[in-house]
Amino acid sequence: MYKRLTLILPAAFFTLMFSAIYAQEESENIRSEFQKENSFALSAIDESTSDEDADIAGQNFSTLATFSNDPYLSEIGYQLSGFRFSPRGIKNIYAQTFLNGIEFNSLMRGNFNYSMIGGMNDVTRNATTQDFLQASLFGFGDLGGAQNYDMRAGSYARGTKVTLTYTNRNYKERLMVSHNTGLNRKGWAFSALLGGRYAYEGSVAGTFYHNLAYFFGVEKQWANGKHSLSLTTFGSPVQRAQQAASLQEAYDLMNEHNSFWTGDGRVNSDNLSNIQDLLGDDIYNSYWGYMPDGKTKRNQRVVTSFDPTVLLSHVWKIKRDAKLTTGFGIHYNRYGSTTLDWYKNASDPRPDYYRYLPSYTAGWGDVNYSRDGYEWAKNHSQIDWTGIYAANAQNNIYGETASAMYLIGERRNDAFEMSFNSTLDMKFNEEITFVAGVNARRTTAKTFYVVADLLGAEYHLDVDKYGERDFPGNPDVKQNDLNNPDRKVIEGDIFGYNYNTDITAGSAFAQMHHNYKFLEFFYAAKVSVNSFFRDGKMRNGRNPTNSYGKGEVHTFVDPAVKAGVVYKINGRNLISLNGMFKTQAPLPYNAYTAPRVSDEVVPNLKSEIIGAADLNYVFTFPKVNGRISGYYTEYLNKSNKISYYNDAYGTFVHHSISNANQRNYGVEAGVKYSVWKGLSLSFAGSWSQFLYTNTPDGTIRYENNKADDVSGKVAIEGFHVGGSPEMVGTFGVSYFWKYWWFEINVNGIANNYLDPSYIQRSVNVLPNGNVEDLQEKVYNAAITYYKDLPVAHGGAGGDEATAEYLAYKATQDYTKQVKLDNAVTMDISVSKMIYLKGGKSLNINLNITNVLNNRKVRTGGYEQGRIPYYRDEFDIANINKFPAKYYYMQGINVFLNIGFRF
Amino acid sequence: MNPNLKFNIMKKIFFLIVITAVFISCDKREYKVPAVDAPMYVATSERMTISELKTYAEPKIFGRNPTEANNNFGYLQNPDSTNVYDENDNRKIVSFSDVGLVNKHIKGVVVGDDESGNIYKQLYLQDETGAILLTVNLTGLFATYRVGQEVIVELDNLCIGKYYGAYQIGCPILSKSISSSGATNYGMSRMTPYYFYNCVHANGEPDVNKANDLLEVLTAIPASTESVRNTLVRFKNVTFPNGGTNVFAPLGADGKPATNSVKMQVGTKTIDVRTSGYSNFAGDTIPTGSCTVTAILSQYFDNLQITLRTRKDIVKN
The missing domain is CATH 2.40.50 (OB fold (Dihydrolipoamide Acetyltransferase, E2P))
Structure with missing residues (x-):
């Protein structure tokens, strides 16, 4: 008996252990499959929102993290991308993305545009990632690491797959069919995919989504696999309508928000508690309106994008431990976003324009929201297309000229890109690995404005909207193109602005990696050259001498070094330290103050300096594994630019900051624990600070060039960098049983800020640039305003102490940074894998995010550039006239995916 | 796999793709320029002329406060309660219906609009007896209220006031303005969008001759x-x-x-x-x-x- 037990117990133990480990692996596989299925859908959340800049730059760095094997990144990247969380606060321009070893970050804007590979998940699953500051595998990497998609036909497993998806996001249905031959005996492999995503109306009112994705790849290997040549081409044309960010007042208006009556138009976090009850079935979207038929919804903001890409890649396995990967890629991006524009003295057609909201229409002076104004605004909360068509139709007959009052223009940001990479990867011996590569790239970006729809008008006269007002009596200044003055444009014609940006870049890097029993270390260096110039196609009337033709060439040479050391305490514990120091050339997109009309660059145009380090402890036990890290990143000499209508100057301005310093630091941890058999727990979380650490220089440039630039400090020292929450966490329980997989996650975010707008922190020119000066100016204006204002109107009624208190409050309220509310959401996933005979399989995934339907989560937004400034003094009565605009997270979100493989 | 079966599956996939492609390509968002009907408004209330309105209103327009010697900047008030003041010492402003003018409208033709920007937040309305200014807190009014446009103004919920002695129609809300010299003044507010769109109605196509006839x-x-x-x-x-x-x-x-x-x-x-x-x-x-x-x-x-x-x-x- 005893003998039998001694046999059975260890056997049982090993069986259990084995099945637990096996189950964990299977579960991980299914989860990772599912995440890859879902990851682009998540990043598409960003696609649907916002203005064109956010649209192009919007996709989050988290998408990259989905492919990582790191217990922190894979968990956090997937669970928190809906919150616009960026690990370590790293913007997507600091992460490199390669396709078949060819770099594809935009030279113009720095980011990788995920929509170029949208809707083709079956062929974007093979990605290798290099996390944060780790050693290079295929490129030097960056702060946020790098990823390389292997899209060679021979890399895909043989078979056919059909995927059907339903979701209630910006698209609703998705169909994808892919077929891969695998490598045949003659060394050929073919791969093809066709997919589509569609929504007649997306989950947000007035949006739609049309997408067709294609992919075709061929690979030939010869000389026993020593050589591989592959050609890959794909594209994902899409046409989709967008959702607007709106004023809190507009959201409240649409949703019977009680606290709407409190009369505080600015950020009032107390107001938020009721939004959940008050947001109706749809999130308010001000971009659409009914056409005159009363049935058809038309959205003014429609993105039409098509990015055909061709990749040619050669892999040469020189010998057993040496490989040379060379590739050349061509990419054309046709990107356009339409917008409803208005001219001549036509009224602003945007229904959420602040002057149509009750707080304004109740009259000057008192912030007195009237019920009547509220009712009216609510019934006029969408675009009045009938009125717009009628206005143009009448104007054709009766107008001073028949030039359009309203039209739809398409803002085009096209680019033609070529990219070449060659990377050598070889082992000198068992311990030493060498990686080196060169890269050469060229981009011609074309930026222009096209008449997309005249809305019934006969033509549009191409002169500046405000030119007549700002430069009376000067017919030249108002011209948008002095080479073609007073041009009448019709649909399809370019107008307003038109320029190219030519960018040439190259880089070379090398890395040595040493791997010994207890110690591992690497050191790497890179040098990059970037050169760009603007080539204007119009001679702008406000900038006649520096708008037309080839502009000044700007060239930057930037070094980078990186090193890391790993101390392996034993097989289960290791400690690593990594560091990077680099300079980075300014992006052409940020380099010009007003590129649409002039060649002028921002002051102090120079490379930014970045230093970064992290210290990591990684542990791997049979039941628990994870990583705990601390990181620190310092950015110096950063520049940035925002554009807005400046009330004090009464014109559109571009506000640049330069010499801005920023510091990101924090701790992060990811742990996975296998409790028993298929049951496991996971946690990932981080605490960070993303801070501006100095008072940068600001420059305000008038777009109309009417007056000299205004320089002055921008008092944002100590403010938080917006765009990502600083504190996040996700806790998950998952269970795997007989190819069923269940997971529940609870996610939370805190310390989420809006990026500070510059003008709010730099009124006219602040001599010393500290926030106290600004506060004093607001305070003095507020004292004057409140002192004699009757108590019934919220004033001090002559009482000095009360006036001081009210002024103090107004000052605090005005200068403080907007902090978004903390938020918690819950997600549930269920998946089932069914293996059928003949090697076929069926997998079903159901993922429900935000299952508690939390509708009050603000994921971001922006402070407006406008300030309440009137007759050279703060307009305290209307101090909250231009509150921030917000984006909200969607409520309950379903993603059902059925895949059949045969 | 049975080659026939495989062929069947491929056929189904092919149809799926075709259906998807057809579906997506049929849903083209092209918007033709619609025919826009001329605005139409049939008043059920009783018409009074602009001149009759002024005559009616004059004795009910009082100065903003007792210190004002005349009603040149006044507004419509209830003659029985001109001693009711708000916290800013202004007399209470009321609507036409509050003083007993119910179910009445004026009808006129726009003779001055804001197309050039020289007229701002105002429309000049004239009939055969005279003209009156409509003050509105909106811009771009000429899109719908061009010179020659016939307009019917339902008076009941609106208000009348004076500015330097000239009559204006606005809404029964007092609003504050700060003059360029810094003085604070209260007066009848311009019509808010709510008042304007509910009370002022265009009727028919604009016709410049209608204005020129006047x-x-x-x-x-x-x-x-x-x-x-x-x-x-x-x-x-x-x-x-x-x-x-x-x-x-x-x-x-x-x-x-x-x-x-x-x-x-x-x-x-x-x-x-x-x-x-x-x-x-x-x-x-x-x-x-x-x-x-x-x-x-x-x-x-x-x-x-x-x-x-x-x-x-x-x-x-």
Whole structure:
């Protein structure tokens, strides 16, 4: 008996252990499959929102993290991308993305545009990632690491797959069919995919989504696999309508928000508690309106994008431990976003324009929201297309000229890109690995404005909207193109602005990696050259001498070094330290103050300096594994630019900051624990600070060039960098049983800020640039305003102490940074894998995010550039006239995916 | 796998793709320019003329507070309770229906709109008995309320007031304004969008002739009386003393648009032509020689002045 037990117990133990480990692996596989299925859908959340800049730059760095094997990144990247969380606060321009070893970050804007590979998940699953500051595998990497998609036909497993998806996001249905031959005996492999995503109306009112994705790849290997040549081409044309960010007042208006009556138009976090009850079935979207038929919804903001890409890649396995990967890629991006524009003295057609909201229409002076104004605004909360068509139709007959009052223009940001990479990867011996590569790239970006729809008008006269007002009596200044003055444009014609940006870049890097029993270390260096110039196609009337033709060439040479050391305490514990120091050339997109009309660059145009380090402890036990890290990143000499209508100057301005310093630091941890058999727990979380650490220089440039630039400090020292929450966490329980997989996650975010707008922190020119000066100016204006204002109107009624208190409050309220509310959401996933005979399989995934339907989560937004400034003094009565605009997270979100493989 | 079965599956996939492609390509978002019907409004209330309205309202318009000697800046109040004050010592403003004017409208033709930007947040409405100013807190009104547009104003919920003695229609809300000298004034508010869209209705296509039919051809500058105030007039033979050199409204000293007035010679007398720096002809040179001017005879302080609607209001003879 005893003998039998001694046999059975260890056997049982090993069986259990084995099945637990096996189950964990299977579960991980299914989860990772599912995440890859879902990851682009998540990043598409960003696609649907916002203005064109956010649209192009919007996709989050988290998408990259989905492919990582790191217990922190894979968990956090997937669970928190809906919150616009960026690990370590790293913007997507600091992460490199390669396709078949060819770099594809935009030279113009720095980011990788995920929509170029949208809707083709079956062929974007093979990605290798290099996390944060780790050693290079295929490129030097960056702060946020790098990823390389292997899209060679021979890399895909043989078979056919059909995927059907339903979701209630910006698209609703998705169909994808892919077929891969695998490598045949003659060394050929073919791969093809066709997919589509569609929504007649997306989950947000007035949006739609049309997408067709294609992919075709061929690979030939010869000389026993020593050589591989592959050609890959794909594209994902899409046409989709967008959702607007709106004023809190507009959201409240649409949703019977009680606290709407409190009369505080600015950020009032107390107001938020009721939004959940008050947001109706749809999130308010001000971009659409009914056409005159009363049935058809038309959205003014429609993105039409098509990015055909061709990749040619050669892999040469020189010998057993040496490989040379060379590739050349061509990419054309046709990107356009339409917008409803208005001219001549036509009224602003945007229904959420602040002057149509009750707080304004109740009259000057008192912030007195009237019920009547509220009712009216609510019934006029969408675009009045009938009125717009009628206005143009009448104007054709009766107008001073028949030039359009309203039209739809398409803002085009096209680019033609070529990219070449060659990377050598070889082992000198068992311990030493060498990686080196060169890269050469060229981009011609074309930026222009096209008449997309005249809305019934006969033509549009191409002169500046405000030119007549700002430069009376000067017919030249108002011209948008002095080479073609007073041009009448019709649909399809370019107008307003038109320029190219030519960018040439190259880089070379090398890395040595040493791997010994207890110690591992690497050191790497890179040098990059970037050169760009603007080539204007119009001679702008406000900038006649520096708008037309080839502009000044700007060239930057930037070094980078990186090193890391790993101390392996034993097989289960290791400690690593990594560091990077680099300079980075300014992006052409940020380099010009007003590129649409002039060649002028921002002051102090120079490379930014970045230093970064992290210290990591990684542990791997049979039941628990994870990583705990601390990181620190310092950015110096950063520049940035925002554009807005400046009330004090009464014109559109571009506000640049330069010499801005920023510091990101924090701790992060990811742990996975296998409790028993298929049951496991996971946690990932981080605490960070993303801070501006100095008072940068600001420059305000008038777009109309009417007056000299205004320089002055921008008092944002100590403010938080917006765009990502600083504190996040996700806790998950998952269970795997007989190819069923269940997971529940609870996610939370805190310390989420809006990026500070510059003008709010730099009124006219602040001599010393500290926030106290600004506060004093607001305070003095507020004292004057409140002192004699009757108590019934919220004033001090002559009482000095009360006036001081009210002024103090107004000052605090005005200068403080907007902090978004903390938020918690819950997600549930269920998946089932069914293996059928003949090697076929069926997998079903159901993922429900935000299952508690939390509708009050603000994921971001922006402070407006406008300030309440009137007759050279703060307009305290209307101090909250231009509150921030917000984006909200969607409520309950379903993603059902059925895949059949045969 | 059975080759036939495989073929079947491929066939199904092919159809799926075709269906998807057809589905997506059929859903084209192309928007044709629709035919837009002329606005139509049939009033069920009883019409009164602009002149009748003024006569009715005059005894019910009182000064803003007891210190005002006349009602030149006053607004509609309940004659029985003019001693009710708000916290700013203003008398209570009321609507027409509050003083007993119920189920009444006025009907007129727009004679002055904001197309050029010289008229701002206002419409000049005229009928065969006279003209009145509609004050509105909206811009771009000319899109729907062009010169020649017939307009019906349902009066019940609106209010009437005076500015330098000239009648204006607004809404029964008091609003505060701060003058350029820093003084705080309260007065009748411009119609909010709510009041404007609920009470002011366009009827039919605009027809410039309807406005021109109402205009009075003048040979001399008339006295400032209610019958001529804010009406459309025509002077057939006038000159501009600074014609050929000055512009209508040059930029102010601070580089921002500013209002400016120039003299117009009518016979032996002159009258001011006041032009906003925001109008689209502010920078145009004043014409020389004899001209015909068709414009609004508006009120500025205690005098009449000329308000051009667009640059086309001046035609060289």
